[in-house]
Amino acid sequence: MSRLGNIGARLYRGEVGYDFVGKRMIWYGISILITITAIIGLGVRGLNMGIEFSGGAVFTTPKTSVSVSHAQEEAEKASGHAAIVQKLGEDKLRIQISEVDTAKADQIREKLAEDFKVSAEDINAELVGPSWGEQIANKAWLGLGIFMALVVVYLALAFEWRMAMAALVALIHDLTITVGIYALVGFEVTPGTVIGLLTILGYSLYDTVVVFDGLKEASRGITKQTRWTYSEIANRSLNATLVRSINTTVVALLPVAGLLFIGGGVLGGGMLNDISLSLFVGLAAGAYSSIFIATPLVADLKEREPEMKLLAKRVRSKRASAAAKAEREPGSPAQDDVPEDGEPEDEEPAGVVAQRAQPASRNRGRGRPSGKRR
Template sequence: MRLRLVPENTSWDFFNHARLWLGISALLVIVSMGSFATLGLNFGIDFRGGTTIRTESTQAVDIGSYRGALDGLGLGDVSIVKVNDPTFRADQHVAMIRIQAQDGQESVSGDVIESARTALAQVASGIKFVSVESVGPKVSGELITTAATAVALAIAAVLFYIWLRFEWQFAMGAVAALVHDVLLTIGVFAAVQIKFDLAIIAALLTIVGYSLNDTVVVFDRVRENLIKYKSKDLKEVLNLSINETLSRTFMTSATTLLALIALFVLGGDVIRGFVFAMIWGVVVGTYSSIFVASSILLRLGVKRDWSKPVDTTGNQFGDVDA
């Protein structure tokens, strides 16, 4: 017996409450923008600026001990990552420590670095600071601009691609779904104040790709059914197409979520923000592909001029639907 997340043949009406779904989405987008405007994002070191310290010790790196030693210094956002490299000696243990820039300073001062060295020496005797590199606020500001540009260009590329592959109505529906997903993800990060860094930008771009994939699958079936059922109402065609792809959509989302939830629980603090963004993105991406993109397409309509006779001259397969 095969596992099915949805019945084999469904005939659910996804547009019976289309205005309600669009209203809920619009409300969530407004709340997300309000959260961003009032609370702002909890930017990580990538966007705030700070100092990266590469440490080396003969003792194994214990991230918990390192973090405990630095917590008492009141340094704010501190990221600690163990570095593994097959070329390292057996007694060579390396870690990367990133400390956010302190208020009113271009980078972490020498006194703070010395305090960090003293604190870490208590949990890892003989620890060395092999290199110390700083990122100032100007560079961080450029990273914010570059990240925003990357997301905007990705959405613009999607608009152009869908426009060429389908029609402009399909493109508007797909882009509306993508903007919806990105804004809701930014909004939830502003609301819960999870650290927002370059890894989250990577997650946003991944969410754009995932949501687009779901939307294109539905739209591809819509286009096929528009040709197959020339006399059916657009609403009926959309419902039929979504029902036909529903099993695939839910199975893909469920298996993706299983892997992401395992990473969220077992992956540790380093990737937790990225994984949280991906989990949220898969959920809202699946929702928007069904309720937002298709509802926008229904509102805009699709040109369906079937009144012209099909020219079958010189083609024995001319009367066969593509």
Template sequence: MFQILKAKQAIDFMRWSKFAFVLSLMMIAGSIFTLSTQWLNWGLDFTGGTLIEVGFEQPANLEAVRTSLEGKGFSDATVQNFGSAREVMVRLRPREGVKGETLGNQIINAIKEGTGENVEMRRIEFVGPNVGDELTEAGGLAILVSLICILLYVSMRFEWRLAAGAVLALAHDIIITLGVFSLLQIEVDLTIVAALLTVVGYSLNDTIVVFDRIRENFRKMRKGEPPEVMNNSITQTLSRTLITSATTLFVVIALFLKGGAMIHGFALALLLGITVGTYSSIYVASALALKLGITREHLMPPQVEKEGAEFEEYP
């Protein structure tokens, strides 16, 4: 009776699974189209470039420095504090036909004219494109290896249909997040790679909580159909999923709004990833497992026959 009452109160998530599939396919197709036409806006960590360290006599006004450089044609410059408030690091994309020393003098003069402060160049370095290529390969490999390891782990912990649903949902989250970055042409650096790996772990944690409840309910609700079990399981874990996502998003939104330009991309990647990951944990992962034909028999522990059970005992 309790199980029947519970089933009546459950939200019918699987009713909207077809709509969710269409929405997800549209977002993935749009992301792949955007990535294939304009790819990603790689940052200096991947493309290489020039790094210039500048010293100020007073704490530097970073916004004034950025405005000064933009006025002199260095709109691609990345400006951030380095070590202390008086030390500023400026990173620029490679410029053909311009020597590093000449570029450094141009940056120093632009900052002096724009801010009216006396500054000096402390250090200038050039990062070659070969290093950027290695970082690009290492970053992509890190994401790929993490997905493979997750597939192996979830396959050992759950039935393969649930494992496939979990990994496909993770790929769904990564592709859509990268598609938004490609569409908006937001600069991608190593912090974005770190954010994507964080999103993978966060989304997987949500999915595993739901899958644990699905496996438990398949064994308890012996007369329940798979869609009914899925709906009950997602409903029972919904409050936990929403509370966790909401509290995490509060922090990420604060970072996005008040964290400054340097972590803007990192916060945006987390914001997109957590939002899409929460949606995929509720709809995509479980619905994919259902489409693959998950049933109660697939999640029941194997029965071990006792030795001699086939012989009948006589008094």
């Protein structure tokens, strides 16, 4: 078995583990800091909305030797607005200008044809009205709302409402961070970005649901024992699925990273950037929230129940009693040796001594002739 597999097996059996739930205030603080940074970036810089949402024109040039910087400069002079220029392949350009109507688009195309020394008919111009982008945005918000409502209802029925609330908080956390990163980086928001945002919601829930399912099984009949509190069982369930969560997240991030850094960065695929950045940030944020936010938040909510408060009190009382007994009677079994049902293991009755094994040489040769005596 590999070293990672051995660690995973030991985590699953509870032999080793990290106290994620016990240190939840640290993770809450980190998440709040990241979320505040994302909100500030969104408020200060705003989102760079594509022409699909703001309206405008897209010009695609034929083969030309004009550089991207020169094309951007000429396009901004011709339109009076900011222009986004992307290289298509080796010799074609895609020029995007917002807030341009039909008459203005014809003037810009003529000016670009003159500057680039190509025919105006060879420059393809596409106009996008802002009403179409508004419809896309409204449908995206509607889809997001329906998805979250269905998630909350399903998790509340399959598990309980506390887990549903924790999963919803984790989803909002992931979306806020992803949108904030878009604002800070300045990537353009296109329909591809919306598709990426809707896609990461499923990935964000995957690890969370796996942990919740294990926690539901582990906490069944929890009040009948006095060895573990609910937070401790939640932490054990989280550690049991930790390696699987890490493996699935890394495997999912690798192809997305290829799209983002190679396809978008090296090859210059603008449309790849739109969807790959949202997927990359969303997957990473989803893995973080399932480990550091969702499960600790469930433990927080459950520990407020009267039954769980009473259980925690009983666990602390029993541990204090075991510790006091260990001080009075050195060599008594530690608390961790008590089985999970809360009762000590059966011991030998007092005064019973195990039978001592006799040496093998003491009975050797007895009952058989030696061959020397007659």
